[in-house]
Amino acid sequence: MTSCGCFECICGIEPCSMGVVITCREYAGITPLGMTFSEMASMTGGGVQTPGFMGHGKHYIASHKFLKAEGGVGRLVWLPKELKDQIRDKLNETAKDMYGIDNFADMVADETNCASGDPEELLAYLSEVGHPVLSMDPLDI
Incomplete structure (x- = not known):
């Protein structure tokens, strides 16, 4: 998928969990991928296809169509807390519809419970909360 650079968010595959990390323009910190939004944008924008990365809008994250072929929102493992709070209700509703999971947003890590960018810290959190x-199945990457 190509992106022009005007996206609100970028998602990227986190290889240890085979999940997806999302960041947004407003978040200046480092993601568990070891990159900031700007660093991810330099790999994603300008019409260049970069395997494992995709630019998108904020509200698309909670859509039933988000990453549908890869398993949907159940692949979401990390979001900045501010973004997670913005989409929390819709994300919880979508996860309930798709997987029967209540309070899915609480299973998604953020900078308050996984701030180091260390994949082991992220995996430990995902295990602790029983993340789907x-x-x-692993992603075919």
Whole structure:
């Protein structure tokens, strides 16, 4: 998928969990991928296809169509807290519809419970909360 650079968010595959990390323009910190929004945008924008990355809008994240072929929102493992709070209700509703999971947003890590960018810290959090990505088939990357 190509992106022009005017996207609100970028998602990228987190290889240890086989989940997806999303960041947004407003978040200046480092993601668990070890990159900031600007660093991810330099790999994603300008019409260049970069495997494993995709630019998109904020509200698309909670859509039933988000990453549908890869398992949907159940692949979402990390979001900046501010963004997670903005889409929390719709994200919880979508996860309930798709997987029967209540309060899915609480299973998604953010900078308050996984700030180091260390994949092991992220995996530990996902295991602790019983995140569904850990039982999904690996992505074909």
